[in-house]
Amino acid sequence: MIELEKTYLVKKLPASLKDCDFKEIIDIYIPKFERHPKLRIRKNGERYVITKKVPINDGEYSEMRESTIVLTKDEFELMNQLEGKKVRKLRYRYPHNGQIGEFDIFQDELEGLVVVDFEFETREDKNNFEMPDFCLIDITQEDFIAGGMICGKKYDDIEEKLNEFNYKKLFLHNLNKN
Numbered sequence: 001m002i003e004l005e006k007t008y009l010v011k012k013l014p015a016s017l018k019d020c021d022f023k024e025i026i027d028i029y030i031p032k033f034e035r036h037p038k039l040r041i042r043k044n045g046e047r048y049v050i051t052k053k054v055p056i057n058d059g060e061y062s063e064m065r066e067s068t069i070v071l072t073k074d075e076f077e078l079m080n081q082l083e084g085k086k087v088r089k090l091r092y093r094y095p096h097n098g099q100i101g102e103f104d105i106f107q108d109e110l111e112g113l114v115v116v117d118f119e120f121e122t123r124e125d126k127n128n129f130e131m132p133d134f135c136l137i138d139i140t141q142e143d144f145i146a147g148g149m150i151c152g153k154k155y156d157d158i159e160e161k162l163n164e165f166n167y168k169k170l171f172l173h174n175l176n177k178n
Helices: 015-019 073-079 122-126 155-164
Strands: 002-009 022-030 037-046 045-056 064-069 085-096 099-106 113-119 135-138
Touching: 002 122, 015 085, 045 073, 045 135, 064 073, 113 122
Parallel strands: none
Antiparallel strands: 002 064, 002 113, 002 135, 022 037, 022 085, 037 045, 045 064, 085 099, 099 113
């Protein structure tokens, strides 16, 4: 399967995001020693998978070849014991202009970081997509924030790079005050 997507840093959380469905995601990237592991074990709500993502064009992260195997909860729990780079986030599914934006609100050591992904059926759809006003900048090609690169890091580890984009921390609890 080929995945076509764009990823953005979020500038502000839409007020109606609090009304959207969400689930907890836990990612474990292996092997731990690799700079950018391509193998990911994931708990996605009550779904468990192992996925390998490889760029179709070297260094081009907007088009990935993706292979996925469904796991049982017991298989996930066993693999969860492997030494890997871990991250936990809440993923909200947000409708926007006929698309679904997947807001990833990072938890724990990466709290304050929020990105949104949009997936596309065709390259034309991807190329014609206009960045929503709640987004700050397209970071699809930014290596430092790719899933396998951000796992196991703290916000402080990426803060200097985020500051280059004038990114300001966002928190889910602020959304609930709207």
